[in-house]
Amino acid sequence: MKKYEGKPVSFEQIELTHGFWQEQQRLVKEVTINAVYDRFEETGRFGALKGDWKEGMPLKPHIFWDSDITKWMEGVAFYLQKNRDPEMEKRMDELIERMEKLQLEDGYLDTYFIVVEPEARFTRRPDHELYCAGHLVEGAIAYYKATGKRKMLDIAIRFINLIDQTFRLEQSASFDTPGHQEIELALVKLYTLTGEVRYKELAEFFIDHRGCSRKDRENNDTDLTNIQSHLPVREQKTADGHSVRALYQYCAMADLALLNREEELTRACETLFENVVQKRMHITGGVGSTYLGEAFTFDYDLPEYTTYNETCASIALAMFCRRMWLIDADSKYADYAELALYNTVLSGMSLSGDRFFYENPLAADPRRNDFNGARAEYLREHLPILERVKIFDCSCCPPNLVRITGAIGNYMYSVSENTIYAHCYMSGKACIQLEEQEVILEQRTDYPYDGSVNIETETDGDYTLALRIPGWCSAYHLTVNGEKAEYSANKGYAYLRRTWSKGDQVSLELEMAIHRIEANPRVTNLCGRVAVMRGPIVFCGEEVDNQGLALRDVRVGAGDSFRVARETLCGRSLPVLYGQAESRKDFGELYRFSEGDMETVTLKLIPYFAWANRGVMEMNVWFLKK
């Protein structure tokens, strides 16, 4: 095999035909896009773009409002890519009109710094100015690609050119690198689209100067580690500080490592990736253990009730995984992407599609929230909310969910030379460009609820198909046209090399057993506990399904003590698990001499992502191990 050089296959090349993600996209398209639009309209976010706010008026523009808008626009563009929609485009074009009018002569475009504090432009490192610019670029690219309309792209490019001039060429801003990373990966996208090397150079400038800029250190009143400015990025070995900032940075690092084939940056990405997933990630793919700074904490610190686990952070983790599988063909990257996507990312949105979580804890105890809420303000602690809401003051997660869902096809395939990698399984038709041929594949599956994956070739061709064998799968069966297939296995991929004919049927049967997972003994709160998974889905128990059970006290047996069933929950058909488990009989005293009179109980579990859709109640992921 030649040296691996992964290249992405864009969702643009893919049509989801049915199944889990198509349903999810329908929900987002029919409900979420409009729900987010309405909330942003009500709260003045779109109105702010008119630039007519004056001191004393209500709805003062906020530093990150621009990014809320452009993230929503990018998400919408992903849907327009598949289905043009004149009415939605009219909304988009109106917003773009406002941007055009607001943009200053020199290209500057940031509502907050134009309307509220014009004198502070390019002086406030932590204030999301470049972060907003990054999302403007991403939104503009997506809309251009979806519709061919250039106006937003031109606006974005004008602004980016000014930023490049100011930050890189003149170095006249009062800081060197963004307080909140994001623009770096937007710049790589812009470079890829336009071929203009200055955008890659600006991305490199931001990445290379991060953690080594004297200006950044001097113009600073924040915790340097929390914004990943404590060390040059290539020397960062542990995932520290604000989790979304960190993971966006790692994405940009991986982008540049790939573009430049840079060994040192590649190693840094691998080291940081391993630290995230082997030391600082919840079993749900949630990251960021503390709300203080919305941050990573320290190795093995994975609290269940109070962890932050921002929805956006898990979106960013999936994005990082997708870049990493272009660096190395190891199926672990897709495993972790799925953990994040199927658990914490999905948990960020209600089954109804119009309510959101910012924080995604692993356990819920309404007693604590009730107690806390009843106290005077000065005696309250920060706790995750236990019911999703329609909007947040800082509302980055809802439009991010629109974006990730709209472009979920990005997670299906990648290519390297003459090999097609199938990473995350979903039903859809893909048109994949290899070096010397175009391949059309149709995938059919009920994954993640079922382990059968069928791929039909719709083109003839001579290439390798590499199918991911997920880490949770201990047995699988692979056939081509009904016959046991010859394949070689390497780092979690089964490589089928052959001359394919139109109509060939590849069938992969992944045994989807129910597993108990245990955490490293250093995770102090998880000792003695296990989580229950089936495929990439983590399950949880909710009070409403387990009346009278003390959920934290339930001891679960091995995976085969559970059975799976399909049930309707809030209008959605979901897999649920029923398990024979044990629990102590309730006793009145607070303490007693240990005796151990257990009773057998039935524990019902639902997918973690479906929690908190039936009111505020106790929820638990990690159960005692029988």
Place this chain on the structure above:
Amino acid sequence: MKKYEGKPVSFEQIELTHGFWQEQQRLVKEVTINAVYDRFEETGRFGALKGDWKEGMPLKPHIFWDSDITKWMEGVAFYLQKNRDPEMEKRMDELIERMEKLQLEDGYLDTYFIVVEPEARFTRRPDHELYCAGHLVEGAIAYYKATGKRKMLDIAIRFINLIDQTFRLEQSASFDTPGHQEIELALVKLYTLTGEVRYKELAEFFIDHRGCSRKDRENNDTDLTNIQSHLPVREQKTADGHSVRALYQYCAMADLALLNREEELTRACETLFENVVQKRMHITGGVGSTYLGEAFTFDYDLPEYTTYNETCASIALAMFCRRMWLIDADSKYADYAELALYNTVLSGMSLSGDRFFYENPLAADPRRNDFNGARAEYLREHLPILERVKIFDCSCCPPNLVRITGAIGNYMYSVSENTIYAHCYMSGKACIQLEEQEVILEQRTDYPYDGSVNIETETDGDYTLALRIPGWCSAYHLTVNGEKAEYSANKGYAYLRRTWSKGDQVSLELEMAIHRIEANPRVTNLCGRVAVMRGPIVFCGEEVDNQGLALRDVRVGAGDSFRVARETLCGRSLPVLYGQAESRKDFGELYRFSEGDMETVTLKLIPYFAWANRGVMEMNVWFLKK
């Protein structure tokens, strides 16, 4: 039996002869008293009594400094009661001189409100003014009783008379009841000493008006529940708010319930007591689960790493227990007093006697403290410190430890009619006044390290001796003069009624087995876990004794898998436990499919109170149950 009417036997009637508490008293006398004095001197507390502080000078007097001084003085007086000491009395007399000079014409005496904010006198409910007055009274009574010197007592009485005039008779203060309870129980002591009914009436005024005063509600900018002013005291059913304030209040309620034989107040005390010990108390007798308001939280909320468990709160719990056993002859009260005293109270002081904990968590993870300490201030959470310090800004606990240790004899006996109750066992000679006779008993024991208790009568007499059978003791043997004794057992006391002759030997053998204790399933973090106890002592594991073990992952077997040994730790001979236990073999990954390859390990445990005397390290009380 006639109706039970418990009466205390004061430590003044008792001479500790050897054993655990005599040693502890020696430590306090030789080290702690002087260590606290030196720190208070350095920090300006004693100097402040001169009343010459002016704005702009350093060492500004603080609202609770007076109470630090008078608590220390009360503690010293308890030692002077046993051994007069001219040098120490000189120090005391000098302080009393300063008080006399500082006291205003009308009797007012509070350093802060005389020197710093004279205009604010009697207007600031939360500001410890009456709390300081209470401790002045208690210190004065103790010094008067120890030495017969009246000056401090007269000073205190002048101040109390002013308070009575202002608060009760004229009701001219801008609030009705203390923001921090304490004066109520001091007033009962003053009433008991002087027979002056106005002091009892003032205590009643404060207790009866609490939670029903419009003035208190209007003159308020704090959380009413946190200062137990949300409900009239007789309607309070759960232990809420600041734990020391709460427990001092319950002590005063019990005092008045006893004095007035009031049924309603008695029931309220019993209800509150049960709520504390059956819903809101750690196995170490620690209470107050949150640093936010230093407060009780809600039922079954007993976090291990972050609980507050203020040393003073457990002292107050022991004080409450001692009052409750005068209300009802149930040995549970002495059981809980011992839990508090032998675990959290002792944990409040280093084995060296000169360093103190304010907070006493049930588990320590230095990784969290290190991470937290390295962050910028605005990103830090409050965490208990993991090493004792010489002084705190708010230094109530150190002098409180001097007080409780000096008067520990209070916990040995009580009487009711012709019955002598032996509660907490310790070696000492007691002279006990019954209705028609004086009884002298000499008790010899190595309790709490050994379950043998021998009591020798030094007087003839006809009375009942009621010996406490601790709740943790499942087998015991009782003899008189070597012969199996006839006794009746009731609510944890063995009643020996006979005509005693000088020289009679009572021997009580309490089987002191090692037990695993489990907590109610509703305590979410303790499910699957057990604590290890021997007698009233809770044991813990520290990193230094268990190198390489992941303490939280250790599974301990039944009590008989442990053996006890006596070892020297920091110069003190202490019982330690060695147990055969199990732990998972360390593995590298963060998560894995549960397998369960256990290895047998030896776990070494030391008494909880001895933790954190050998540096900062991991500590754990609740282990997994094998």
